[in-house]
Amino acid sequence: GEDVEQSLFLSVREGDSSVINCTYTDSSSTYLYWYKQEPGAGLQLLTYIFSNMDMKQDQRLTVLLNKKDKHLSLRIADTQTGDSAIYFCAESNSGFQKLVFGTGTRLLVSP
Amino acid sequence: GAVVSQHPSWVICKSGTSVKIECRSLDFQATTMFWYRQFPKQSLMLMATSNEGSKATYEQGVEKDKFLINHASLTLSTLTVTSAHPEDSSFYICSARPGQGASRSNQPQHFGDGTRLSIL
Numbered sequence: 246g247e248d249v250e251q252s253l254f255l256s257v258r259e260g261d262s263s264v265i266n267c268t269y270t271d272s273s274s275t276y277l278y279w280y281k282q283e284p285g286a287g288l289q290l291l292t293y294i295f296s297n298m299d300m301k302q303d304q305r306l307t308v309l310l311n312k313k314d315k316h317l318s319l320r321i322a323d324t325q326t327g328d329s330a331i332y333f334c335a336e337s338n339s340g341f342q343k344l345v346f347g348t349g350t351r352l353l354v355s356p
Numbered sequence: 357g358a359v360v361s362q363h364p365s366w367v368i369c370k371s372g373t374s375v376k377i378e379c380r381s382l383d384f385q386a387t388t389m390f391w392y393r394q395f396p397k398q399s400l401m402l403m404a405t406s407n408e409g410s411k412a413t414y415e416q417g418v419e420k421d422k423f424l425i426n427h428a429s430l431t432l433s434t435l436t437v438t439s440a441h442p443e444d445s446s447f448y449i450c451s452a453r454p455g456q457g458a459s460r461s462n463q464p465q466h467f468g469d470g471t472r473l474s475i476l
Contacts, residue, residue: 278464287362287449288400288467333399344390344451344465346399 247271249336249347256353263321265350267334270315274336277310278344279319282331291319291332321352329354359383360452362468369440370476376436377471379450385430386452390465391423394447406433440475447472 248270257263269277275296280288294301294308294317301308307320317334331351335344359382367375379389387408392400404425405413412425422444424436433452437444451465 276464280467285470285472287360287469288451290464290466293464343402343405344400348399 247274247336247338247345249334249345251332251334251347251350253348254351254353256355257324259324259326259354259356261324263324263328263352263354265319265321265332265334265352267317267319267347268315269317269334269336269345269347271336271338271345272315273338274315275338276336277308277317278335278337279306279308280333280335280346282333282349284330288333324352324354326354326356328352358454358466360450360466360468362450362471364471365469366472366474368474368476371441372439373475374436374438375440375473376434377448377450377473379433379435379452379468381431381452381454381466384452384454386454387430388453389427389433390451390453391425391433391435392449392451394449394470396447400449403435408433437473440473442475445473445475 251267278293279291282288292303305322309318331349333349334347337344361380363378389406391403394400403418406425406427408427414420427433447470449470451467453465454463
């Protein structure tokens, strides 16, 4: 079945860039997503990318997709303490049907 | 836009009680809603896909008689945990996908804030 993997933890200083990485196994993935979860809360959709795109930029967020290597990354520029949260990547292969989530990366931003 | 409201946000009840959780799409209609379960420090596990006007589709290993899902309207899905026991304690999150029929094909899922269920 599908599998999505992420590193568990990332620590950066305020103002630095953060890069969160994700790998997936399903070669038929159509859409790939990044969600943010703050403590005790649901998931907030940050951005998503269609599989025929290599890059998508939205303000401080840049998503890079290497479809050959099945590697997705999320870069957060000028990381702020408010960016501290768990970040999940997810994939789906049939137009926003079932989502398969990664293990989540806990981002800690220190002042 | 695309706000999903989940209620209650936290419930504590005794073992054997049935608990109903509501998931509402506030500013859009959703033919399809999803129910997830999340254990502490773990990822989300899809439990079932809720389809308006028809039976829910459950993932493998999820007891449909234990977790009853009703999607009676285009803005409301409910999950009832029947005869809850301590092992059912978890964080339950719903999501909804805007649109009906073919129009939903370009819309991502939007999530509620989750319900923390604690069974004593």
